[in-house]
Amino acid sequence: MTTTPDARPALRERTHAWGDPRATAAAARESDGLTFLRRMAAGEFPAAPIAGTLGFTILEAEHGRVVFGLEPDEFHFNPIGSVHGGVFATLLDSAAGCAVHSTLPAGTAYTSLDLSVKFLRGLGVDSGPVRCEGLVVHLGGRTALAEARLTDGAGRLCAHATSSCLLFRPAAA
Numbered sequence: 409m410t411t412t413p414d415a416r417p418a419l420r421e422r423t424h425a426w427g428d429p430r431a432t433a434a435a436a437r438e439s440d441g442l443t444f445l446r447r448m449a450a451g452e453f454p455a456a457p458i459a460g461t462l463g464f465t466i467l468e469a470e471h472g473r474v475v476f477g478l479e480p481d482e483f484h485f486n487p488i489g490s491v492h493g494g495v496f497a498t499l500l501d502s503a504a505g506c507a508v509h510s511t512l513p514a515g516t517a518y519t520s521l522d523l524s525v526k527f528l529r530g531l532g533v534d535s536g537p538v539r540c541e542g543l544v545v546h547l548g549g550r551t552a553l554a555e556a557r558l559t560d561g562a563g564r565l566c567a568h569a570t571s572s573c574l575l576f577r578p579a580a581a
Contacts, residue, residue: 422483424461427454437517441509445469456502462495464502464540472544474506480531480538491531496558500525500569503542504554508573511547518552521572529566536561550575 435453436444447453449466459465462484468475476499486492501523508518531538542556551572558567 420482424463426457426460429454429457432456436509438514440514441506441512441516442469442471445474445506445510458498458502462498464499466506467539469506469510472507472511472547474503474510474542476503476506476540476542478538478540480533480535482533484531489532491535493525493527496527496531496567497523497525497569499538499540499558500542500556500567501571503540503556504569504571505542505573507542507544507554507556508547508552508575511544511552512575515578517576518573519576521551521574523569523571525567525569527567529560529564531560531566535566538566545570548575549577 432453444453445466446469448455449469455465462478463481464476464478466474467477478499480491484491484495501520505518505520512518538558538560540556540558542554544552544554546553551574554571554573556569556571557565560566
């Protein structure tokens with residue numbers, strides 16, 4: 409740990425801001441998932457507050473596939489000096505869920521039912537830009553299955569996840 413000359417730990421600070429999540433959620437309901445995600449990536453809608461908190465962004469969005477990017481930093485660390493597993497899980501859950509979202513028509517919502525994560529390699533500030541790619545494996549009428557892969561700056565697999573999502577389709581008129 410870095411200390412000041414009088415042996416106190418050096419203080420680091422970070423601030424961030426976020427847009428109204430209710431406005432973003434309303435926009436998500438009015439657009440098909442892929443269009444919404446692309447518009448969010450372009451900055452037309454605020455990102456989810458968790459994306460600002462952790463500092464990740466949408467890099468790519470296509471039907472059934474979404475890629476997030478993150479630059480690991482000290483504020484992601486656990487007490488032993490590596491990126492916390494919760495950061496991994498948040499990226500994996502976001503990529504898998506948004507991959508499912510990219511396939512949905514306007515008015516259809518989803519929520520994660522489960523997330524199974526396998527941690528394979530640690531991350532630190534020297535890991536380079538991280539990519540987390542989510543892919544839809546199966547899209548059904550009530551549920552969807554997606555997987556996500558988290559890779560470091562050298563393209564090495566750091567974690568893998570599968571996620572089931574429950575779909576909330578609008579009632580037929």
